[in-house]
Amino acid sequence: MAKPEPVNQMKCTFPSCSVNEALARSVAASFAAQLNPTCEEVSDIKCAVSEAVTNAIVHGYRDSIGEIVMVLKLESDRTFTAEIRDRGVGIPNVEEAMRPLFTTDPENERSGMGFTIIENFMDSLRVVSSPGKGTRVIMKKKLSMLPLRK
Amino acid sequence: MTTAEKTLKSAMKGRTLIIWLDGDIDHHSARELRSRIDTKVFIQRPDELILDLSRVCFMDSSGLGLILGRYAKAAELGIRFKVANPTPEISRILDLAGTQRLIKIENASLRTV
Ligand SMILES: Nc1ncnc2c1ncn2[C@@H]1O[C@H](COP(=O)(O)OP(=O)(O)OP(=O)(O)O)[C@@H](O)[C@H]1O
Numbered sequence: 001m002a003k004p005e006p007v008n009q010m011k012c013t014f015p016s017c018s019v020n021e022a023l024a025r026s027v028a029a030s031f032a033a034q035l036n037p038t039c040e041e042v043s044d045i046k047c048a049v050s051e052a053v054t055n056a057i058v059h060g061y062r063d064s065i066g067e068i069v070m071v072l073k074l075e076s077d078r079t080f081t082a083e084i085r086d087r088g089v090g091i092p093n094v095e096e097a098m099r100p101l102f103t104t105d106p107e108n109e110r111s112g113m114g115f116t117i118i119e120n121f122m123d124s125l126r127v128v129s130s131p132g133k134g135t136r137v138i139m140k141k142k143l144s145m146l147p148l149r150k
Numbered sequence: 151m152t153t154a155e156k157t158l159k160s161a162m163k164g165r166t167l168i169i170w171l172d173g174d175i176d177h178h179s180a181r182e183l184r185s186r187i188d189t190k191v192f193i194q195r196p197d198e199l200i201l202d203l204s205r206v207c208f209m210d211s212s213g214l215g216l217i218l219g220r221y222a223k224a225a226e227l228g229i230r231f232k233v234a235n236p237t238p239e240i241s242r243i244l245d246l247a248g249t250q251r252l253i254k255i256e257n258a259s260l261r262t263v
């Protein structure tokens with residue numbers, strides 16, 4: 001099979017204010033719309049992006065405001081990729097952080113389900129993090145087979 | 151007017167307080183929703199609290215935290231707690247977290263006021 005080609009890409013940068021959670025997930029949904037995704041695929045993408053952006057805001061930057069970068073990609077094999085980066089506190093133990101119900105913030109009614117939701121709603125999830133440097137969350141989803149909109 | 155002010159509709163039916171959530175429930179909106187729900191519960195002191203989710207367009211883990219938090223608070227006050235009419239998308243999130251083991255999830259049509 002031919003190697004998938006990049007079809008489209010965008011990058012946006014925004015401050016870690018909670019009002020940008022809704023903005024980021026709508027941008028991701030609009031971007032993915034050019035592949036004619038199903039309603040379910042759109043809602044999966046919105047939720048997964050919202051989880052990663054919220055994590056950057058509430059954990060990565062905690063009480064400070066920092067910069068979040070979101071990179072979105074589409075490839076010719078109908079793979080949607082979203083990468084969310086912060087330069088916040090980082091995660092000391094990524095494996096532990098990704099376990100269902102693990103949270104460092106139970107006081108604020110967090111339930112430790114964010115990464116689990118991303119894993120279930122997308123096809124793949126990769127988390128790269130180092131304490132003091134920040135976190136990169138890369139998620140991919142191959143959309144169901146429909147012809148690419150020209 | 152904030153989102154939560156615009157959207158929080160509720161009714162007392164006998165000793166049951168029903169609250170219809172709508173719009174997006176995320177980290178941004180959850181804090182205010184939480185205090186508005188808790189205020190209503192504090193004022194009404196119902197025997198039972200039902201959160202109706204039929205009109206919620208979007209919910210992520212912050213909404214899950216809001217629901218589990220209201221469940222815990224209701225349990226503390228001896229108030230029965232139910233979630234009603236989650237959309238299919240929301241049901242998937244509730245299922246992932248095993249919510250139905252703790253919380254009664256009901257699918258009936260509860261009429262609004
Ligand atoms: N961008 C990030 N920067 C620093 N720490 C993070 C980041 N993302 C996640 N974490 C850590 O990983 C843990 C698990 O994240 P996850 O999203 O699964 O759960 P949560 O955010 O704690 O709760 P929920 O998402 O259910 O509200 C967090 O509690 C936090 O300690």
Ligand SMILES: [Mg+2]
Pocket residue numbers: 051054055113114115211
């Ligand atoms: Mg989270």
